[in-house]
Amino acid sequence: MPNKPKPVQAIKQHQPPKRKLTTAERDYGSNHERYRTQVMQEHPLCQYRGTDCTGFSEHAHHLVRPATGPESYMAVCEKCHQEIHRRERDAM
Numbered sequence: 001m002p003n004k005p006k007p008v009q010a011i012k013q014h015q016p017p018k019r020k021l022t023t024a025e026r027d028y029g030s031n032h033e034r035y036r037t038q039v040m041q042e043h044p045l046c047q048y049r050g051t052d053c054t055g056f057s058e059h060a061h062h063l064v065r066p067a068t069g070p071e072s073y074m075a076v077c078e079k080c081h082q083e084i085h086r087r088e089r090d091a092m
Contacts, residue, residue, distance in 0.1 A: 027066045035070045036060040043075035050080040 023029060039060045046053050057075035061084055064072040076084065
């Protein structure tokens with residue numbers, strides 16, 4: 001009895017590497033800098049006030065993308081910013 005022929009393996013197509021998004025595509029252009037400055041001036045203290053909050057704002061966290069104004073951001077300290085992103089990752 002003849003052997004069964006081996007199945008033909010599909011040839012993998014070469015996929016070009018995915019390019020990194022530009023800062024503008026990630027919503028970090030000139031508008032971001034202007035909005036960030038305004039938010040940080042208006043809110044020198046962290047608005048999140050998480051568990052390990054250090055109290056003073058260091059980051060402008062996007063609440064909405066693309067940002068439409070300073071109201072699209074929250075001024076947060078480093079520890080709270082990490083906590084926000086950790087919670088977002090865990091929710092996925």
